[in-house]
Amino acid sequence: MIIDLHMHSTCSDGTFTPTELVREAKASGLTHMALTDHDTVGGVAEAREEALRQGIAFLSGLEISAECQPGTLHILGYGVDETSPPLLERLTAVQRWRDERNPKIVEKLGQLGVALTLPEVEAASGGGLVGRPHFAKVLVDKGYVATRQEAFDRYLAKGRPAYVDKARLSPEESIALIRAAGGVAVLAHPLQLQTPDEATLDAILRALVEAGLQGLECHYRNHTPEDTRRFLALAKRYGLLVTGGSDFHGTNRPGIRLGVGEGELKVPGECWESLTNALRRSALQSATGGEAPAHRPQERPPTREAEARRSALQSAISKDNRRPHQSALRRGRYSKAGLWYALTKCVAGRAALLVQRGPFSSPSPASIVVEGLLELERQGVWNCAAYVIMPDHFHAVVELREGSLPRAMNSLGKFTARRINSMLHRHGALWQPGYYDHCLRGDKALVAYLDYMMNNPVRAGLVERSQEWPFAAIRWDAE
Numbered sequence: 001m002i003i004d005l006h007m008h009s010t011c012s013d014g015t016f017t018p019t020e021l022v023r024e025a026k027a028s029g030l031t032h033m034a035l036t037d038h039d040t041v042g043g044v045a046e047a048r049e050e051a052l053r054q055g056i057a058f059l060s061g062l063e064i065s066a067e068c069q070p071g072t073l074h075i076l077g078y079g080v081d082e083t084s085p086p087l088l089e090r091l092t093a094v095q096r097w098r099d100e101r102n103p104k105i106v107e108k109l110g111q112l113g114v115a116l117t118l119p120e121v122e123a124a125s126g127g128g129l130v131g132r133p134h135f136a137k138v139l140v141d142k143g144y145v146a147t148r149q150e151a152f153d154r155y156l157a158k159g160r161p162a163y164v165d166k167a168r169l170s171p172e173e174s175i176a177l178i179r180a181a182g183g184v185a186v187l188a189h190p191l192q193l194q195t196p197d198e199a200t201l202d203a204i205l206r207a208l209v210e211a212g213l214q215g216l217e218c219h220y221r222n223h224t225p226e227d228t229r230r231f232l233a234l235a236k237r238y239g240l241l242v243t244g245g246s247d248f249h250g251t252n253r254p255g256i257r258l259g260v261g262e263g264e265l266k267v268p269g270e271c272w273e274s275l276t277n278a279l280r281r282s283a284l285q286s287a288t289g290g291e292a293p294a295h296r297p298q299e300r301p302p303t304r305e306a307e308a309r310r311s312a313l314q315s316a317i318s319k320d321n322r323r324p325h326q327s328a329l330r331r332g333r334y335s336k337a338g339l340w341y342a343l344t345k346c347v348a349g350r351a352a353l354l355v356q357r358g359p360f361s362s363p364s365p366a367s368i369v370v371e372g373l374l375e376l377e378r379q380g381v382w383n384c385a386a387y388v389i390m391p392d393h394f395h396a397v398v399e400l401r402e403g404s405l406p407r408a409m410n411s412l413g414k415f416t417a418r419r420i421n422s423m424l425h426r427h428g429a430l431w432q433p434g435y436y437d438h439c440l441r442g443d444k445a446l447v448a449y450l451d452y453m454m455n456n457p458v459r460a461g462l463v464e465r466s467q468e469w470p471f472a473a474i475r476w477d478a479e
C-alpha cells in the first residue's frame with residue numbers, strides 16, 4: 001500500500017496532465033492517490049478515469065488557497081463531488097480574481113524592465129489555471145533569473161516588487177464549500193502557516209475546527225519525524241483525522257517524488273481508511289437527510305406460507321448438500337435453479353458511489369441496485385431473500401429460479417449501470433467485471449451468511465446497529 005493524497009497536475013501548477021500524473025503514480029508504485037489541484041477540480045474526471053484503468057484507488061480532491069496573514073492557509077477537500085454547483089460557482093469566482101491579477105503582474109514586471117507577455121505565461125501553464133509558478137518558469141526560460149526560486153525571491157514572492165495580492169475565499173467558506181460538496185476538509189501543510197508559536201497555531205486550529213475542519217495533513221514531504229509527531233498529537237487533541245502527501249508538482253518542484261516526498265514520507269494505510277470511512281459516513285448522512293434511515297423497506301414478520309416455503313426450500317437445499325461434486329457448485333461456474341446463492345458485486349475501483357444523494361432529489365444509486373434485484377425477481381429469474389447495498393459493493397442472497405447465474409448477473413449489471421451512470425452523469429464501466437458467488441447449502445450456512453452480511457455496515461463503521469442501515473432488507477416472504 002503506497003498512498004499519496006497531495007499532488008498537482010497541469011490543471012493548476014504541476015507539469016503532468018492528469019492522465020500523465022496517474023501513469024507516473026502507477027510507475028512510482030502508488031496504490032492509492034488523490035488529485036489536489038489548487039482552486040480547481042478540472043482534472044478530477046480525467047484522473048479518475050485513468051486511475052480506473054491503472055487500478056489505482058482514487059479520491060477526488062482540490063486545495064483551496066484561503067485568506068490568511070501572514071502565512072499560507074491551504075484547505076484540502078477530499079471526496080468532493082466535482083460537479084457540485086456551489087463549489088464550481090465559487091471556484092469560477094476565484095478563477096476570475098486570478099484573471100484580474102495576472103495582467104497586473106505582467107505590468108509590474110514590465111515596469112521593472114522584465115519583458116514578458118500574458119500569452120507566454122499562459123503557454124507555460126499547460127492549459128490549466130495561471131499562477132505565479134508559471135511566471136517563474138517564463139522568467140527562467142527568458143534568462144531573467146537562474147532558478148524559479150530566484151524568480152520568487154526577486155520578483156514574485158509576497159513583499160517583492162512584482163507581487164500582486166489576490167482576493168481569496170475565507171477559510172470558513174472554503175471548509176463549508178468542501179463539506180457541502182460532500183467532501184472532507186483538511187488543513188494542508190500546517191508548517192506553511194508560519195505561526196510564531198504553538199499558541200497561535202492552537203488558536204488557528206481551534207477556529208478551523210469550529211468552522212468544520214475534519215483533518216490535518218500530518219505527513220508531508222519535508223516534515224521531520226519531530227514535525228510529524230507534533231502534528232499527530234494536535235490531530236489527536238482536536239479529534240482530526242490524519243492525512244498525508246508529497247505535494248508533487250512534477251518538474252516544477254524538483255527533488256519531490258510521488259509517495260515519498262523528499263524521501264522520508266510514508267503515508268500510513270490508516271489515513272486512507274479513516275478518510276474513506278468519513279466520506280462514507282457523510283454520504284450516508286446526506287443520503288438519509290442526516291436522520292435515522294427513512295426509506296428502509298419494511299421488515300415484516302414472515303407469514304406462515306413464507307415460513308413453509310422457506311423450510312421446504314431449505315430441506316431441498318439440505319438434500320442437495322449430500323450430493324457429491326460440491327466443489328464444482330461452490331466455485332459457482334455452474335449454477336442451478338432452486339439453489340441459494342450469496343452474491344457480491346463491486347463498483348469499479350471500489351469507488352464509494354452507490355450511497356449518495358442523486359441529483360434532482362432522486363434518492364440514491366443504491367435504490368437502483370435494489371430495484372434491479374427486484375426487477376429480476378419480477379421476471380422470475382430469482383427470489384431475492386436479502387440484500388445489503390454498501391457504498392462500493394453489494395451483497396444479495398438469491399434463490400435462483402430460471403437460467404444461469406452469469407446470465408442473471410449480467411442483466412443486473414446492465415440494468416443498474418445504465419441507470420446509475422445516467423443518474424450520476426458519469427460514463428464508463430460502473431462495475432468491476434465479474435462477481436463473487438457462493439452457494440449456500442443448509443440452514444446453518446444461510447443463517448451464518450445472513451448474519452455476516454447484514455452486519456457489513458456495522459463492520460464498516462457506517463452505523464452502530466445493522467438495523468440502522470437504510471439499504472438493506474431481509475425479505476423472507478418475497479414473491
Ligand code: AMP
Nearest residue numbers: 038065130131132133149152153157158
Ligand atoms: P499563486 O496561486 O499564483 O499565488 O501561486 C502560489 C504558488 O506559488 C504556491 O503554491 C507556491 O508553489 C508558489 N510560491 C508562492 N510563494 C513562493 C515563494 N516565496 N517561493 C517559492 N514558491 C512560492
Ligand code: FE
Nearest residue numbers: 008013038249
Ligand atoms: Fe502548488
Ligand code: FE
Nearest residue numbers: 063074188189
Ligand atoms: Fe499547498
Ligand code: ZN
Nearest residue numbers: 006008063247
Ligand atoms: Zn499542494
